[in-house]
Amino acid sequence: MRGLTITGAAGPLVRDVSFEVGAGERVGVIGTSGSGKTLTCLAVAGLLPATLAMTGSITLAGGDLELTTASERELAAVRGSRVGMVFQEPMTALNPTWKVGRQVAGAMRRRVPPRRSATAVLDLLARTGLDDPARIADSYPHQLSGGQRQRIVLAIALADRPDLLVCDEPTTALDVTVQARVLALIAARTREVGSALLFISHDLAVVASVCDRILVMDDGAIVESGPVVRLLTAPEHDRTRALLADADLGGTR
Numbered sequence: 001m002r003g004l005t006i007t008g009a010a011g012p013l014v015r016d017v018s019f020e021v022g023a024g025e026r027v028g029v030i031g032t033s034g035s036g037k038t039l040t041c042l043a044v045a046g047l048l049p050a051t052l053a054m055t056g057s058i059t060l061a062g063g064d065l066e067l068t069t070a071s072e073r074e075l076a077a078v079r080g081s082r083v084g085m086v087f088q089e090p091m092t093a094l095n096p097t098w099k100v101g102r103q104v105a106g107a108m109r110r111r112v113p114p115r116r117s118a119t120a121v122l123d124l125l126a127r128t129g130l131d132d133p134a135r136i137a138d139s140y141p142h143q144l145s146g147g148q149r150q151r152i153v154l155a156i157a158l159a160d161r162p163d164l165l166v167c168d169e170p171t172t173a174l175d176v177t178v179q180a181r182v183l184a185l186i187a188a189r190t191r192e193v194g195s196a197l198l199f200i201s202h203d204l205a206v207v208a209s210v211c212d213r214i215l216v217m218d219d220g221a222i223v224e225s226g227p228v229v230r231l232l233t234a235p236e237h238d239r240t241r242a243l244l245a246d247a248d249l250g251g252t253r
């Protein structure tokens with residue numbers, strides 16, 4: 001991302017944001033509410049609302065497609081296959097009228113031939129830490145818990161082995177014990193699949209437990225960035241210090 005600026009009717013919401021995520025790297029974005037984290041990551045996923053104007057540049061590995069000016073058709077091809085997404089509320093990502101197995105099979109379609117689809121779905125659900133994959137595959141999303149649904153969203157997001165997984169507050173809606181397990185699963189599965197990770201949270205402790213490097217956003221701009229350990233031990237910006245003071249870092253590293 002180079003010089004990304006996002007502007008709404010009232011003025012700029014994201015200002016001149018530049019960063020890179022290396023292959024397989026895990027980068028966290030933290031900041032208080034309204035600092036521009038979600039808009040920045042929606043831009044990467046090609047999901048920015050059409051009412052907002054965007055300038056700057058976003059490219060994926062190889063630089064073959066400029067995402068800020070790509071057509072909806074091009075962006076739809078990138079989503080899922082090259083950029084996977086997990087958002088806070090899993091129900092928004094799942095089709096409530098389709099059984100889970102059909103949805104997971106759809107996400108694997110490009111990689112797995114139809115005759116191997118049923119086995120591959122059960123295997124992927126098992127690898128995503130879901131007990132009794134056959135029952136899960138045969139369930140509708142509303143028949144499952146929030147933690148199970150978010151695991152399914154993660155399975156779907158990584159099914160096509162994307163270059164980048166974008167997670168926006170993926171565990172915020174889950175209760176604390178489930179939260180820790182889903183975070184560990186995100187870390188383990190992205191490593192297995194080899195995807196890079198762009199992980200947004202307002203919670204520094206959560207980001208520190210999953211990421212290698214952190215970007216701190218404040219009022220639409222990046223105010224500090226660096227390796228997790230450096231940010232935790234020697235924060236330079238007042239905003240980083242404030243987020244550190246608010247974080248419960250017991251046992252995360």
Ligand SMILES: Nc1ncnc2c1ncn2[C@@H]1O[C@H](COP(=O)(O)OP(=O)(O)OP(=O)(O)O)[C@@H](O)[C@H]1O
Binds near residue numbers: 032049
């Ligand atoms: N569609 C939109 N139209 C106009 N302004 C918007 C729109 N979406 C977000 N904003 C504004 O842009 C700013 C950044 O929003 P963003 O959602 O990126 O913040 P955030 O850091 O992710 O916050 P949170 O942690 O609360 O989700 C906020 O001031 C928000 O009100």
